[in-house]
Amino acid sequence: MLFDIHTHAFHPKIAAKAVAHLNKAYGISCIGDGTIESLLAREDRLGLDGCVILCAATTPSQVVPANDHAISLLTSHPRVIPFGTLHPEYPDWEKELSRLAAAGIRGIKFHPDFQGFRLDDPRLLPIFEHCQGRFLFQIHVGADAPPERSPSCPAKMAAILDAFPDLTMIVGHMGGYRHWTLAMEVLPSDRYPNLWYDTSSVSPFVDAPLLRQVLGAFDRERMVFGTDWPLFDPVEEVERLQSMGGLSMGEIEGFMENAAALLGEWYAMPTSGNRG
Numbered sequence: 149m150l151f152d153i154h155t156h157a158f159h160p161k162i163a164a165k166a167v168a169h170l171n172k173a174y175g176i177s178c179i180g181d182g183t184i185e186s187l188l189a190r191e192d193r194l195g196l197d198g199c200v201i202l203c204a205a206t207t208p209s210q211v212v213p214a215n216d217h218a219i220s221l222l223t224s225h226p227r228v229i230p231f232g233t234l235h236p237e238y239p240d241w242e243k244e245l246s247r248l249a250a251a252g253i254r255g256i257k258f259h260p261d262f263q264g265f266r267l268d269d270p271r272l273l274p275i276f277e278h279c280q281g282r283f284l285f286q287i288h289v290g291a292d293a294p295p296e297r298s299p300s301c302p303a304k305m306a307a308i309l310d311a312f313p314d315l316t317m318i319v320g321h322m323g324g325y326r327h328w329t330l331a332m333e334v335l336p337s338d339r340y341p342n343l344w345y346d347t348s349s350v351s352p353f354v355d356a357p358l359l360r361q362v363l364g365a366f367d368r369e370r371m372v373f374g375t376d377w378p379l380f381d382p383v384e385e386v387e388r389l390q391s392m393g394g395l396s397m398g399e400i401e402g403f404m405e406n407a408a409a410l411l412g413e414w415y416a417m418p419t420s421g422n423r424g
Contacts, residue, residue, distance in 0.1 A: 154374025290325030348374030
């Protein structure tokens with residue numbers, strides 16, 4: 149099966165507002181209208197079997213509504229694997245994790261920069277301790293700011309993995325958006341066997357030599373295909389990985405298959421043949 153492990157799509161009532169926010173935050177023009185239907189139409193152009201939809205509650209009060217929406221996706225869109233979210237200021241996080249697990253959601257998304265906390269916030273430690281072996285994490289890492297001033301950076305991620313070696317983590321943007329040199333230094337594959345690296349939001353921001361260096365720095369068996377849609381188009385992401393990264397289509401499909409294999413350890417996966 150072929151999966152895109154890093155996308156975002158929104159409820160129709162807020163999709164236009166969310167896309168406008170992304171355009172302003174990143175200085176780009178998003179692809180599509182931010183709805184799930186638009187996302188799946190783009191994924192169909194690559195023949196993908198499904199995708200992960202990520203959300204991140206920017207305030208504690210958004211945790212339950214965001215997770216309600218994620219739970220609803222399990223039945224309304226069988227090709228979608230939704231991740232839930234938490235916030236370190238949300239008090240009943242153990243109860244919320246139990247609710248997600250009971251519903252069939254085994255993935256958690258953190259985006260420290262958007263959620264307004266630091267990845268080294270000590271309030272995260274009991275959450276990570278509790279979630280070892282219970283939940284898969286996808287964490288945004290990196291920023292335009294230097295690592296020491298960034299809410300998230302590869303060094304902060306490494307400290308979490310050192311403290312909680314049984315956590316399974318997908319690190320966004322091949323170890324850290326704009327922090328790729330540090331990521332290659334502090335997040336080596338041989339040190340962190342439960343760490344996976346998604347390809348999203350790398351190729352639009354690097355030149356070909358750096359992209360090839362990053363792709364060569366980590367274990368290919370733990371690289372997973374991601375697009376960050378609606379920021380970027382899946383077909384164009386494949387074209388950049390081929391032209392700039394020197395990858396064959398077979399190698400890129402290997403990343404998509406890696407994503408499906410990882411997800412299959414945590415979720416009841418859709419059957420193949422749901423495209424269209």
